Amino acid sequence: MRHRAIQILFCLSVLATFAAAQTVVEGSVRDTSGNPVSGAELSLHHTPGNTVQSTHSAANGTFRFSGTEAGTYTLTAAAPGFFSSVHNFVLRPREPLALTIELQRQERVSEQVEVHATYQTIDPEKTGSSYTFTREDLERLPDPLLESSNDLVTNLMPGASDSHDNFLAIRGTEFSLHEFINGVSFLDNAQPQFNPGVSPQIFETVDLMTGGFTPEYGNRFGGVLDITTRSGADLGGHGDVNFRGATLDNYDINADYGGQAGALGYYLFVDGFTSGRYLDPPEPRELYDFGKGARAAAQLDWKWGSKDAVKLLLMGGGTSFQQPNITDDQLVGRDAQRHLRQETGILTWLHTFSSETLLATSVYARDGSDRVLPTTDPITPYSFASRAPFTLGVKSDLSRYWHGHFFKAGMDLVRLRELESFFFDSRGDPDVFPAFSGGLKGGQASFYVQDHFSPLPNLTADLGARYDYFDFIDTAVQLSPRVGLAYHIKKTKSVIHAAYNRYFSPPPIEYSLLASFIGHNAVDPSQRVGDVRAYTQNYFEAGWAQELRPQISLELNAYLHTGHNSFENHEISISRIFVPINFHTARSNGAELVLNLKQWDRLGITGRFQYAVARTYFYGPITGGFAGDEPLAAGERIIPAFDQTHTGTAQ
CATH class of the missing domain: 2.60.40.1120 (Carboxypeptidase-like, regulatory domain)
Incomplete structure (x- = not known):
């Protein structure tokens, strides 16, 4: 079904109206x-x-x-x-x-x-924890931080830790990096093992959010990348060509160009790259870890009159990389590889009824493929897997400003299709798994309402609720209230904030059919724990932000979240195929400190320092997905593999 997402998007554009997020x-x-x-x-x-x-x-x-x-x-x-x-x-x-x-x-x-x-150094109305970077901020960063959204998050989002194979864990939640592109979200995980990724070089702004999410931001929480993409209208018919080279076969060449023709703005971006250390390997030594890829994006912006604006974003990319080895597998010539491809289309439209009322609607589609190619050596376990996901969605919301209240109500309807296959030959390895091939169609319907207002002088409130109906593998329904408060102390230039969120996270879509199949058909009956399930959480956060001087701030945030059916990824033998697993309950708490020097004029420097301390526990038994060979007893506690107690970064 290659390019099906883009074809459907253009067909629907003739029949309906579409949206933007402003x-x-x-x-x-x-x-x-x-x-x-x-x-x-x-x-x-x-x-x-x-x-x-x-x-x-x-x-x-x-x-x-x-x-x-x-x-x-x-x-x-x-x-x-x-x-x-x-x-x-x-x-x-x-x-x-x-x-x-x-x-x-x-x-x-x-x-x-x-x-x-x-x-404005700190936002006096921000009720959660987030860190906004504009295009100008991103251009000041070292080039390696802009190679992928993973690199950006690892270095700039407090509480993010990068584990094996570049899996990100954020505030005690794996499978948790959630991209929100021009107001649209997808269930796909932004991990190099599953996704070619979006280049940060096409971002106009990115808001790295770690807590206090209003209802419109949807599901799957640990961190949210709220991304708006670049318009060519500001480039004036100009562009750039950039090349970067480094050790370990790290090369990148990219180019962009943009301009405006009448009311139409246009922007084009292409990127090609290689790396001799594409994924973080399972051991420090570098063994069989080369990767290469290409990405492209095109955006058209069209405004007519003072009431309407349309934006069309098309993105495509692919990566091919080696699955890194440990020493024993390298010695016998294991050479498994992986190929990922993905195309995305988002057509957006905004209509302004008046200065108080905005209507936004979006149509979006994504098509992709994932092929895990088997090793050619005759000794190590032989495994092959593939998946072909497809997403088609419509999102619409109405915003209304009324007597100091900023109301927003909307819906998000998503249709999902997932095709997966898997074959495993143990070649003497004690692990045995049944072959699998299958597909499933499902979807999600979500409705939300929220209000941003000031009930008292210097006090800002975000109140809202979200209803989700998810029907894919398992059916789950939840009503999620969300509350955020921020109090601005003008005299000291401080903001104190607190938030409570109820979250509902659908199961990770990547190889969820395979995980559920093994959960019902494992060779060992004790490992038959059923379908992978949705994760529900209660999330508490409190924080303090202080302006030290213009464009220099200090922020301190603390959080606690508990939930049922928490996620972690689990590798099938040594296949490098990672599937989701549920634990009965989870608890995570931590604190984060961020010193941000947006611009210190006297010294002419910018900088950022962040430190996070955290602890996460999972509690048995295993309740869904691929249990593996170490099922937990009821109430038994473990520290997950991705847990990282102390994390510090500085730029």
């Missing part, structure tokens, strides 16, 4: 005494300086910019009899922002023009 900037203009300033001229500029919108403050000093993309912005305010004011800030995807602009009155007509500039 947000609102609103606020008020006041003088130094707190009185409203009416008629002030406000201009919103997107870096590198294009004017996005302009307006005037109302009689009560209020203003609003609707349908605004995430990114770095400068807001200028000017009024007769006042000095001008400049406010610099980063707008997060899908997160409304409220600003108070203060203008200083000119005491004498003869006074020279003076511009007062401010920078």
Whole structure:
């Protein structure tokens, strides 16, 4: 079914309307005494300086910019009899922002023009833990951090640990990196073993979120990458070609180009790479670990009038890599390989009814293939596996600003198809597994409602709920309340926040059919634990953010989550085929410290330091999937293989 996702997407584009994920900037203009300033001229500029919108403050000093993309912005305010004011800030995807602009009155007509500039170092309304990086921030990072989303997360997301074969665990949850691309999410895991990945070089912004998720962000939690992709409208018919070379056959060449023709913006990106250390091997010595791949992306942006905007994003990629060996397997010539291919299409549309009401709808599709090729040596176990996933979805939400409340209600409907096969010849190895070939169709229906508002001065609340009906292998239903609070202490430039979230995570889709098949048909009857199941969690978080000086902040967050049917991946013998397994319950707690130097003007440096301490426990018995040969007794406790107590990174 190659390219089926893209073909279906274009067919549907003729029949329906589609969406984007944008947000609102609103606020008020006041003088130094707190009185409203009416008629002030406000201009919103997107870096590198294009004017996005302009307006005037109302009689009560209020203003609003609707349908605004995430990114770095400068807001200028000017009024007769006042000095001008400049406010610099980063707008997060899908997160409304409220600003108070203060203008200083000119005491004498003869006074020279003076511009007062401010920078929003910490977000006073952020009720969870997240860290936003703009395109300008990403371009300052060392090139190796931009090779993949895994590399980006490992180095910049607190609480993330990189285990064997580049599997990521985030805050005690494996199979947990959840990509949210232009407002759309997929159930696929962003792991190099399963996915060619999205290049960070096409990001306009990325919000690395670790807690306090509003209902629209869906399922599968440990960490969320809220990504908005680049538009070519700012490139002005220019582009770049970049080459990087390093030891261990690490090479990368990429190019991009973009511009605008009338109302149409266009952006193209291509990338090819090789690596002699493609995956983190099972032992420190480098044995049979070469990989290569290519990725491409194209985006078209079209605006007509002041009410509508359309964005089409097409992405494709593939990787072919060796499955790394341990020394004993290398000596006998084991040479198993893996080939991954994936195509994604997202067509988005935004309609602005008024400055208070936005309608967004999305249609998205993804097609892929995964082939685990067997070894040619005659000694080690022989294994072959393949999977062919397909996803088709529609997401729509309505946002309404009303008397200080920013309401959003929406739905997300997903159709899934999964084809899998597996064959294993032990060649004398004691592990024995039945052959499998099968397919399944299913889906998910989700509905959510949320409100962002300020019930008291300096206090912000995010309240909402999400309903999920998941029908794939097993059927599960859950209503998930989510609550977040943030209190801004203006005098000390501090923000204290806390959140409670109820989460529902569907089973990892990668080889979930195979895991459930083994769960019913294992050769050892004691390992027949049934289907892999959904993971449900109660998640608590509290934190404190402090501005130390403009563009320098310190953040401290602590969390605790407990749940049922927690996930971990389990390898089938030495096949390098990883399938999900459920444990009865899990508990994880930890704390994270982040020092962020966005820009220290006096020294001319930027930097970031983060440290995390965590502990995770799984409790038996095993309740679903591939149990392996070490099933836990009821109540027995283990520390999972991915657990990492202390993690520190610095740039």
